Amino acid sequence: MTTTPTVQAAAPAAALLRLDPQWQALPGRAYGSRQPVLRGGLVVAPLPRGLDVAALDAGLAAATALPGPLPLPPHTPAALALAQRLLFWSCALQRQALLPVHGNASAWLPGPPAEASAPQRVEAALPCATPRAAAATLAWVAGALQAALAGAAPRPESLERLREQLQADRAGGINTHRFLAAAAQLDLPVTPVAGNVHRFGDGRHACWLDSSFTERTPAIGTRLAQDKVQTAQVLRQRGLPAPVHALAADADAALRVARRLGWPVVVKPADTDQGRGVAAGLCDEESLRAAFAAARAHSARVLVEKHFDGSDHRMTVFQGELLKTTVRRPGGVEGDGVQNVAQLVALAQRGAELQRRSRERGRGELLALDEEALGLLAQAGLTPQSVPAPGRYVALRRRANVSAGGSIALVPPEAVHPDNRRLAVEVAAALQLDLAGIDLLIPDISTSWLESGAVVCDVNSQPQIGSSTSPHVYAELLRRLVPRGGRIPVLLALGAPALAGALAAALPPLPRAGVLGCASALGVHVGGVPVAGRLDSAFDAGQAVLAHRGVDAAVLALPWGPLQRTGLPMDRCDVLLLTPPPPALPEGAVREALRLVLPHARGVVVLPQAMRGLLPAGFGTGSAPRLLFESDTAACIARAARCLEETCHD
Incomplete structure (x- = not known):
């Protein structure tokens, strides 16, 4: 409604x-x-x-x-x-x-x-x-x-x-915000669906996205990827490098697993993402028990995993192609030989990059001298008052996620060994994911994992694409997901509901077996067949027909009067047909309706000659839209139908 x-x-x-x-x-x-x-x-x-x-x-x-x-x-x-x-x-x-x-x-x-x-x-x-x-x-x-x-x-x-x-x-998350910004850049029509789901495009050329979940992301693969135990099981079945780990019911069991695997170990929840509750490089019972308690706060299922010494890489795969690779470093500070750790942390907190990330994620300080940082300093033989040597990097976080204050850098495509590129693609294929973020620990990304060893420590079915290193990827994904710019030809007619039927009757069959959708206060028809019950308004009917995946072109008939209460169901029309407004509608309301509608006409505007005086001064004098005048409403309907047919041929 x-x-x-x-x-x-x-x-x-x-x-x-x-x-x-x-x-x-x-x-x-x-x-x-x-x-x-x-x-x-x-x-x-x-x-x-x-x-x-x-x-x-x-x-x-x-x-x-x-x-x-x-x-x-x-x-x-x-x-x-x-x-x-x-x-x-x-x-x-x-x-x-x-x-x-x-x-x-x-x-x-x-x-x-x-x-x-x-x-x-x-x-x-x-x-x-x-x-x-x-x-x-x-x-x-x-x-x-x-x-x-x-x-x-x-x-x-x-x-x-x-x-x-x-x-x-x-909007629900950084990915959603970036996709919506990329859609605006590409001039893709976007419509909220429900919750965090948005429709990019209209009719047959539409695609749904929920953050970086696409409508082609399989539910089974997503469910498997959300469970690290099951993910590792699938990878081992394919001969891919999965971590060695075991579930621990309590801290004592975790300690027994750690002793069996050998120190150092990693403790993490079995079913969370973004590195929440993850602690790596644990070397003693005290830190393991603390890490277990932190992981248990995020999940009832906690894993103890054999630590693998390697650089942390995120490899983003889409439809069997490696889109980009980044290397991540845990949050920390770099010494300058002058300032102590506490001063370096305060300086980093004031930096534009950390402040931007904190603001985007709605969180407080991502980097601070908290319990985790103090523990890592102690392991390194440092205190907040220590002055690190110039160039020495002091890690204050165990995980490398950007959401925990980590830093990220793009790896040039030519620096990724072909075997490692194929590995990332194979991992995504093993879980049948169309878009995936593969977290790979490897000593050197330029050396084959078959020689150096590696571990796929996580697979993300809803990966953060990352705007700081490669903001263009959002637009690239939309170009590949949404065909033809997400546009279908649209004819908008202002006037009586019967206009939709009259225009459909005036149209010859659309090219390439296209299907025409018609919407008015009388209902929604696709291919001449009613597909929806009686809706509250022509505006609602217009939204319904544009959301229908079987529609190749649309005719929307909207009355003059309610426009100022509803607006338009689309952001652009290829053909705008204006018919005489009701006599009872004041001229001021007509002019206001035209002010509302005319900026959305991108192709041609068809109207009776008698309505010329209602148009704003100077409108139609540029290259678009073109003004086409006819003698009466019947001639306007025939002309508008021909214009839509021509647009469909284009």
Whole structure:
């Protein structure tokens, strides 16, 4: 069921910049945004002469640690300039909090600019991941701009409260955020499905992703990969290098296993990922018991494993191909011969890279002189006051995961021995995983594992792809998973529900045995067959037909009136058919509907000659969209059908 909630986004009552008390959340796309928007208005009081917008941007950039926007075009009215800054910083702060907000916001004057001494109203549409997060950010930026106009800086504690609030609305994990950003870069349509699952593309060209789980990732392989005991069993059956380990019911049993395998050993949960609860290089009973207790906090099943001395590599495999290899080093500090360990840790904590990782993962300090770090220092004969020699690396973490403060570096493809490349591919194939992260311990990645020995210590069916070393991989995966840019030809018709049937009747059979999906308030039809029950609105019907995997092209008929409550079910249409709006609909509402829809028309716009005067001045004068005028509605329907057919042939 389609709903259009309103959200509070009010600034202080005495502000020079006053937001409407309530902004409307549209569930569909609108005003050129590729995602849902928060729609509302603001009133800007008369501003000081010579308002320095660049100075406002500089102040907010300093407060938020974000780059400022590009300069505004000359002669932008002051009220519009301030509104555009409000929207820019609202989007930027949401993106900084890893909320998937992509594309540009829109701001416009509903009428001619007011006199300098009079308040000016500005209308706006803000892309949003969730209405709550967008409204909270909008209100904070309004307050920050108000403070800046009064010569004050934003209060850091208020920004921290906002960031904490935004954490609750983050997309599920770093992978999801990066895939959504890559989709925006590639201009792929994206629609939330349920939970953390998103649909990339429409109709027959769609693909579902849940973080780095693809719709082709097998459930059986995933289940096996999530259990380290079963994973090792599968690898041994294929003659691949699996670790030697055993389950331990308690700390005493763990000690017996360690003595049987021989020190040093590794203790870890049998069914967790991201290195949680893992302790490597254990050499005595005391550290083993502590590690067992830590692992038991994560899982009832704890493994004791023979330690293998080698460098920790993550090898990412997709559909039988090694995409990349990285080498990981446990979190720690490098000596400079001057500063002691405690000073080096404090310096690292202030570094941009660790702060970025902490912010992305919603955690505190990833590197600290905690119990684990102090124990490793003691093993190395050091204390927090020790001054390591220049270049000496002091490990403060037992595991090399980035989530634990570890560092990561890309290995050039030519440095990976062909046998090791084949090993990673074979491991993924053994578990029948289409996308997998293979954690390989090996002394030298450039030497064959058949000569040096190696151990596959873990297989991840939902691997972190990693944006710091190879951000391009997200886009590369989407190109391979989502055919033809995820697009199907779409004809959007504004008018009566019967338009969908009339357009379908006017269309000849689609090329290449394509299947036409039609949606309107009357229902959803695919290939002329009803495939859904009566939905609440034409908007819901449009969403349903675009989600159908059997559809090669779509015709969506939406009424004029509800557009301002729902927006559009898609972010782009190849053909836009405009038919005369109902006589009872005020001209202002018609013009607002056109303002909402026209930025989404990318091919042609077909309309009766009599409607020419409703189009905004200058619209259609560029290369796209093309305007095609016909004498009446019947001729428009025939012309729009021919245009869709041509698009399908293309």
